[in-house]
Structures are given as structure tokens and as C-alpha cells.
Amino acid sequence: MDAVVKRLIKEIKKEGDQDAFAELVDLYKDKVYQIAYRMTGNGYEAQDMAQEAFLRAYANIESYDESRKFSTWLFRITTNLCIDRIRKKKPDYSLDAEIQGTDGLTGYSQLAASQNLPEDQVVTLELQEWVQQEISLLPEKYRAAVILRYIEDLSITEISDVLDLPENTVKTHIHRGREALRKRLGNA
Amino acid sequence: MTMSCENRYEILLDKYLDGEINQEDRLELFEHMETCEDCAARLRELKKAVMLVQSSSHISAPDGFTESVMNSLPNQKKRVTWKKWSRQHPFFVAASLFIILMVSSLFSVWNEQAGGDISVQGSRNVAIDEDAGTVTIPEGETVEGDLTVRNAKVEVEGEITGSLTVINGEKYLASAGDVAGDIEEVDQVLEWVWYHTKQIAGDVFPAGRESKD
Numbered sequence: 001m002d003a004v005v006k007r008l009i010k011e012i013k014k015e016g017d018q019d020a021f022a023e024l025v026d027l028y029k030d031k032v033y034q035i036a037y038r039m040t041g042n043g044y045e046a047q048d049m050a051q052e053a054f055l056r057a058y059a060n061i062e063s064y065d066e067s068r069k070f071s072t073w074l075f076r077i078t079t080n081l082c083i084d085r086i087r088k089k090k091p092d093y094s095l096d097a098e099i100q101g102t103d104g105l106t107g108y109s110q111l112a113a114s115q116n117l118p119e120d121q122v123v124t125l126e127l128q129e130w131v132q133q134e135i136s137l138l139p140e141k142y143r144a145a146v147i148l149r150y151i152e153d154l155s156i157t158e159i160s161d162v163l164d165l166p167e168n169t170v171k172t173h174i175h176r177g178r179e180a181l182r183k184r185l186g187n188a
Numbered sequence: 189m190t191m192s193c194e195n196r197y198e199i200l201l202d203k204y205l206d207g208e209i210n211q212e213d214r215l216e217l218f219e220h221m222e223t224c225e226d227c228a229a230r231l232r233e234l235k236k237a238v239m240l241v242q243s244s245s246h247i248s249a250p251d252g253f254t255e256s257v258m259n260s261l262p263n264q265k266k267r268v269t270w271k272k273w274s275r276q277h278p279f280f281v282a283a284s285l286f287i288i289l290m291v292s293s294l295f296s297v298w299n300e301q302a303g304g305d306i307s308v309q310g311s312r313n314v315a316i317d318e319d320a321g322t323v324t325i326p327e328g329e330t331v332e333g334d335l336t337v338r339n340a341k342v343e344v345e346g347e348i349t350g351s352l353t354v355i356n357g358e359k360y361l362a363s364a365g366d367v368a369g370d371i372e373e374v375d376q377v378l379e380w381v382w383y384h385t386k387q388i389a390g391d392v393f394p395a396g397r398e399s400k401d
């Protein structure tokens with residue numbers, strides 16, 4: 001995987017090879033989309049953010065340092081974009097929180113409706129909607145740390161690289177995010 | 189929950205959940221939780237919250253995501269653009285290459301002809317020097333009617349009663365010389381190429397084919 005990624009990036013850097021870039025998008029699209037979806041809490045914004053992340057990666061590929069992990073660089077672009085987007089929406093946050101929660105439901109609700117799932121699985125989907133809704137209510141810094149730690153399964157060191165924060169700060173963000181989720185999800 | 193729980197055991201709980209607790213602290217924490225229901229409940233709730241987040245099913249990018257990204261890329265570098273464009277328009281590429289090849293071969297044929305034989309139409313009263321590539325109408329000589337010379341430099345020292353046409357050459361009119369009619373120099377190469385290109389184009393682009401692509 002790493003060798004493949006290195007080769008693709010060389011080709012992109014050398015001649016802007018778009019076929020190589022398409023392969024790279026295919027390799028990372030699910031992870032990037034997942035981060036964007038968990039951060040923004042809705043499918044439209046997730047697609048928008050994930051796409052923008054890849055476009056920026058392509059435009060700035062020269063600034064990517066090949067001695068570091070490509071995924072770290074790509075995830076940093078993604079989380080920064082999402083955090084910016086969330087902050088821009090802040091002014092009508094109280095109103096948004098509800099809408100955002102509802103938007104977060106659409107993906108799962110549609111899935112449940114379209115696939116005609118048995119009842120116990122629909123319950124699982126409802127539970128997942130609820131979890132996503134609670135994640136969406138976390139302050140964006142805690143949200144990013146929690147998503148990278150518990151959904152993307154990154155180490156504290158990797159998260160500190162992605163978010164460009166000291167490891168202790170990352171830990172504090174995870175602790176606070178975890179504590180907020182405990183209050184909302186812990187006694188379900 | 190006491191103040192000491194909030195400080196000391198909250199920190200130990202976080203360390204425990206981060207997988208960074210040492211054996212001594214771990215024993216102390218679990219011993220404490222045997223008597224402190226608050227801290228024990230807190231640990232259960234934290235574990236449950238983490239478990240719920242971790243069990244969120246993984247979401248994949250929507251169908252057509254890669255295509256959508258690729259279609260939004262800014263203008264490609266030229267080389268790549270040409271590569272992509274030529275893949276989409278193979279007919280034009282083939283036709284253009286064909287024309288380029290044909291025109292260049294026409295030029296080489298032309299160049300051979302340009303160095304070809306001198307020909308004179310209209311009079312025999314001229315001096316032809318093949319080596320120098322000249323046709324001379326000698327002083328005192330009169331050409332009746334029109335004269336056409338190909339592939340040579342024409343020196344008019346005598347007279348021409350009609351017109352002089354020089355094809356692929358140049359004329360030189362001596363002070364004594366005289367041409368009663370028009371003098372025309374024709375550089376045939378452009379007309380010739382144009383003529384042949386039209387013929388080729390007719391073969392390559394049969395009527396109606398061009399608009400289709």
C-alpha cells in the first residue's frame with residue numbers, strides 16, 4: 001500500500017498525472033468521506049468537504065513531504081476544512097444544532113427505509129443516528145479528536161500530527177469529548 | 189463523589205481508558221471503585237459511550253465520488269490535456285497527423301520539382317543555361333507573343349512582344365530589355381500545396397463525416 005501510494009504521488013508530482021490521482025482518490029475516499037461525514041453530520045456537506053479535500057490535495061501536492069505519511073497530510077486537510085465549515089456556521093448554532101441532528105439522520109433513515117431491514121437492524125440504525133447526532137454536538141476540536149481516535153482508530157501520535165496539536169492537548173480533547181459523550185450516551 | 193474522586197480518580201480513569209495506566213495506579217483505581225459507586229458508574233458509562241462510538245458502522249463514499257472529484261479538477265497540464273483530448277478525439281488526431289505527414293511529403297516532392305528541368309514555352313530564340321539555371325533572351329532578339337519560363341531565372345536583354353510569366357523563378361530585366369505585356373512571377377508552391385491538400389482533405393473527410401465527430 002505504502003509503495004503504491006509513493007509511486008502514485010511521484011507520478012502526480014512529476015507530470016500532474018490525473019490517472020494516478022484518480023487511483024489515490026479511490027484508495028482514500030472512504031476514510032476521507034467518513035471523517036467528513038462524522039465531522040459535519042450530514043451527507044451533502046460530507047461529500048462537499050471530502051471532494052474539496054481531494055482537490056486541495058491535488059493542488060498542493062508539491063507541499064506534501066514524502067517522508068511523512070500521506071494519510072496524515074490528507075486527513076489534516078480534511079479536518080481543517082470541516083472545522084472551518086463548522087465554525088462558519090456557528091452564528092446560528094442553537095438553531096443549527098437541531099437541524100444538524102436531523103440531517104445526520106437522513107443517511108441512516110434512508111438506508112433503513114430503502115433496504116426494508118428487519119426490526120432489530122432498524123433499531124441499530126436508530127441507535128447509530130443517535131450516536132452520530134451526539135458526536136455532531138461536540139465542540140469541533142473534541143469532535144475531531146474523538147472521531148480520529150475511535151472511528152478512524154488512529155494513535156495519539158498520529159492524531160497529534162493530523163491536528164497539528166501537542167499530544168497532551170490531543171489527550172485532553174479526547175478526555176473532554178469522551179466525558180461529554182458519557183453524559184449523553186453513557187446511561188442509555 | 190468526593191473532591192478527591194474528581195481529581196485523583198478522574199485522572200486515573202482517563203489513564204486507564206487511554207491504556208496508559210501503570211500497574212500500581214490500576215490496582216489503586218479498582219480498589220477504590222469497590223467502595224465508590226460513583227467512580228464505578230463513571231467507568232461503565234465512559235466504556236459504553238466509547239463502545240457506541242466505536243461501533244458506528246463505517247460509511248463509504250457515495251457512488252461516483254472519484255469521477256466527481258476528477259471532473260472538478262482545474263485545467264490539466266498541457267501534456268496530459270493533449271493525451272486525454274486525443275483519447276477522446278481519435279479521428280481528428282489521425283486526420284491531423286495524416287495531413288501533417290502528407291503536407292510534409294508534398295513539400296519534399298515539391299522541392300525535387302523545384303530543382304527540376306527548365307522549360308520554356310513560347311519561343312526557341314532564347315539561350316538556356318542549365319547549370320546556371322538561367323534563360324536569357326539575348327540582346328537584339330525579339331520574342332513574338334507570350335513567354336512562359338519554369339524553374340529558371342529569366343534575363344531579358346532583348347524584347348518580348350507579349351507577356352512574360354515566370355514560374356518558380358525570378359525575372360531580371362536588363363536596361364535594354366523590354367516586355368510589352370505583363371510580367372508575372374508565380375510562386376507555385378503555395379497554390380500547389382493548397383490544391384493537393386484539398387484533394388487529400390476530400391479523401392480524409394468525406395462529405396458529412398466531419399460534423400459528426
Ligand SMILES: [Zn+2]
Nearest residue numbers: 193197224227
Ligand atoms: Zn470515587
